[in-house]
Amino acid sequence: xxxxxDTSPEDGYKPSIDLLxxxxxRFLYVSRATRDAVYDIDFESGLVWRNDGYHHLFGDILDxxxxxxxxxDRIHPEDRQRVIKSSTDAKNKNRVFWTDEYRLQKYNxxxxxxxxxxxxxxxxxxxxxRKIGAISDITDRKQAELELQESVNRYRGFFEKxxxxxxxxxxxxxxxxxxxxxxIQHYGYSREDFLSMKITQIRAHNDVHxxxxxxxxxxxxxxSFFWRHIKKDGTIIDVELKSQPIRIADxxxxxxxxxxxxxxRKLAEQQVRTSLHEKEILLKExxxxxxxxxxxxxxxxxxxxxxxDDEVLRDPLVESMNRIRTMSLIHEKLYQSESxxxxxxxxxxxxxxAGLKSSMSNNEDDIAVDITADDVILDVTLAVPCGxxxxxxxxxxxxxxxxxxxxxxxxxxxxxxxxxxHIIISDNGKGLPEDFNPKNANTLGMTxxxxxxxxxxxxxxxTSNKGxxxxxxxxxxxxxx
Amino acid sequence: MPPSNxxxxxxxxxxxxxxxxxxxxxxxxxVIGIYxxxxxxxxxxxxxQPDLILMDIQLSGKLDGIQTxxxxxxxxxxxxxxxxxxxxxxxxxxxxxxxxxxxxIKPVDKVDLELAVRKVLxxx
Numbered sequence: 001x002x003x004x005x006d007t008s009p010e011d012g013y014k015p016s017i018d019l020l021x022x023x024x025x026r027f028l029y030v031s032r033a034t035r036d037a038v039y040d041i042d043f044e045s046g047l048v049w050r051n052d053g054y055h056h057l058f059g060d061i062l063d064x065x066x067x068x069x070x071x072x073d074r075i076h077p078e079d080r081q082r083v084i085k086s087s088t089d090a091k092n093k094n095r096v097f098w099t100d101e102y103r104l105q106k107y108n109x110x111x112x113x114x115x116x117x118x119x120x121x122x123x124x125x126x127x128x129x130r131k132i133g134a135i136s137d138i139t140d141r142k143q144a145e146l147e148l149q150e151s152v153n154r155y156r157g158f159f160e161k162x163x164x165x166x167x168x169x170x171x172x173x174x175x176x177x178x179x180x181x182x183x184i185q186h187y188g189y190s191r192e193d194f195l196s197m198k199i200t201q202i203r204a205h206n207d208v209h210x211x212x213x214x215x216x217x218x219x220x221x222x223x224s225f226f227w228r229h230i231k232k233d234g235t236i237i238d239v240e241l242k243s244q245p246i247r248i249a250d251x252x253x254x255x256x257x258x259x260x261x262x263x264x265r266k267l268a269e270q271q272v273r274t275s276l277h278e279k280e281i282l283l284k285e286x287x288x289x290x291x292x293x294x295x296x297x298x299x300x301x302x303x304x305x306x307x308x309d310d311e312v313l314r315d316p317l318v319e320s321m322n323r324i325r326t327m328s329l330i331h332e333k334l335y336q337s338e339s340x341x342x343x344x345x346x347x348x349x350x351x352x353x354a355g356l357k358s359s360m361s362n363n364e365d366d367i368a369v370d371i372t373a374d375d376v377i378l379d380v381t382l383a384v385p386c387g388x389x390x391x392x393x394x395x396x397x398x399x400x401x402x403x404x405x406x407x408x409x410x411x412x413x414x415x416x417x418x419x420x421x422h423i424i425i426s427d428n429g430k431g432l433p434e435d436f437n438p439k440n441a442n443t444l445g446m447t448x449x450x451x452x453x454x455x456x457x458x459x460x461x462x463t464s465n466k467g468x469x470x471x472x473x474x475x476x477x478x479x480x481x
Numbered sequence: 482m483p484p485s486n487x488x489x490x491x492x493x494x495x496x497x498x499x500x501x502x503x504x505x506x507x508x509x510x511x512v513i514g515i516y517x518x519x520x521x522x523x524x525x526x527x528x529x530q531p532d533l534i535l536m537d538i539q540l541s542g543k544l545d546g547i548q549t550x551x552x553x554x555x556x557x558x559x560x561x562x563x564x565x566x567x568x569x570x571x572x573x574x575x576x577x578x579x580x581x582x583x584x585x586i587k588p589v590d591k592v593d594l595e596l597a598v599r600k601v602l603x604x605x
Binding site for chain 2: 306
């Protein structure tokens with residue numbers, strides 16, 4: 001049974017005058033209440049009826065806007081052909097309802113985005129008699145959609161056009177989910193190739209297991225990895241990956257990965273390492289050969305010294321042998337050192353003293369040598385003169401200080417201070433002769449001590465009181481130049 | 482004078498070999514051969530077995546001194562003193578694994594050489 005308000009003109013129901021009045025009032029108030037532009041076009045009479053909402057959107061009606069095609073000129077030129085065609089098709093193809101979205105010019109000249117919904121009222125033969133519709137201003141919604149789309153496009157661009165190869169993969173399935181152009185170009189796989197693969201499929205065989213193991217912490221924040229990947233042409237590249245978990249709309253757990261190809265960098269590092277290793281070997285070999293050559297000279301002098309029974313003739317040769325061994329020992333220490341350019345002075349002094357005692361004393365235990373030394377590391381340019389100075393001072397003590405004495409001791413102290421190295425060598429021997437001025441002494445030993453000290457800008461103080469003491473201060477600044 | 486023990490010197494440097502030879506001769510030892518490579522030494526050792534070998538490590542042949550000693554000690558338990566310029570720990574460790582008596586670093590003082598040789602050849 002029909003209820004009031006359920007009537008529609010096209011179903012053949014003939015309402016009473018009262019009902020028509022109610023229907024008309026309802027239509028009037030609804031058309032007034034809405035902010036939409038409601039219109040009624042009578043195709044036969046060519047008359048157009050509009051509600052007040054029309055004025056809200058389009059201002060006063062102009063004379064030429066009372067035609068049934070009044071709105072054609074107001075449709076944005078880019079939308080016009082499409083909209084008119086869709087409306088005409090709906091009218092001609094016996095459709096009841098038509099809707100479209102387009103831009104419509106407002107009274108102030110600007111365009112509003114609108115959604116137009118209309119019903120066609122047809123006669124018994126299906127010919128459209130009237131078109132009744134409502135135009136809603138959806139500019140705000142459309143603007144928001146456009147801004148959202150623009151934002152999506154912008155961020156999509158950051159990913160898609162990023163010069164760094166990037167992709168997104170599914171943490172659970174390990175499928176590639178998205179790939180940017182740089183990745184496609186760098187790896188040679190097409191987008192379709194990527195999307196049909198899992199991330200393990202571009203891994204070098206030996207890396208697959210470690211990768212799977214590492215993925216156990218796939219939910220963690222920004223991470224950095226070093227792996228090897230396989231390009232489509234089979235080339236294996238070294239890569240550094242930086243990845244971050246991201247959640248996409250449907251809750252899929254994914255990670256965004258940026259890939260940096262470090263193959264060239266690793267190769268360069270390897271070449272530098274190899275080159276450095278080769279130079280280290282070469283430098284080691286140089287120290288080794290220098291030491292061997294010094295050993296040969298030492299041995300030749302040793303042979304020659306053995307030919308003399310007279311100490312006066314033999315001693316200068318033995319002293320020269322000791323100087324050669326002093327230098328040879330430097331090269332031995334350099335050869336053993338990690339840097340190949342610096343030696344530990346403490347260790348050197350111990351070996352130097354042992355060698356000197358062995359070659360110059362008939363009984364190694366008859367001279368007590370006390371060494372107190374900081375762990376001083378000396379550059380080779382300083383180590384050789386330093387070693388020779390110490391050798392000369394010790395030689396002098398062993399040779400001259402203890403004649404006729406039973407209590408024989410030498411102390412060596414090496415300290416590293418803020419701006420210099422301080423070496424003090426003292427013996428408890430008979431001291432220097434009263435008229436002996438070490439600096440002006442015409443002996444090879446003293447000439448070497450003061451000459452080499454000048455060379456390294458060291459100051460030498462000699463005191464002779466209950467033995468002899470040499471105090472040498474070597475400035476660090478000059479030592480490192 | 483010590484008993485005339487037989488010593489072989491394996492040294493690829495002529496001068497060093499000659500100097501060691503003279504030093505040992507003066508001490509009364511009998512240097513029965515000087516060889517510059519491990520291969521020469523292995524051939525010689527089959528004919529004349531010494532009481533002591535003074536062995537350099539860097540030699541002129543394919544075998545180094547340590548490899549030569551390893552080969553010798555498989556057949557002959559002859560005492561060995563290394564006399565070498567190699568003072569690095571890794572070489573020293575390799576040498577110690579061959580049951581050597583002493584490891585002397587060049588240049589070797591004649592007293593040190595005498596003490597080392599005496600330690601091996603003089604009966605307790």
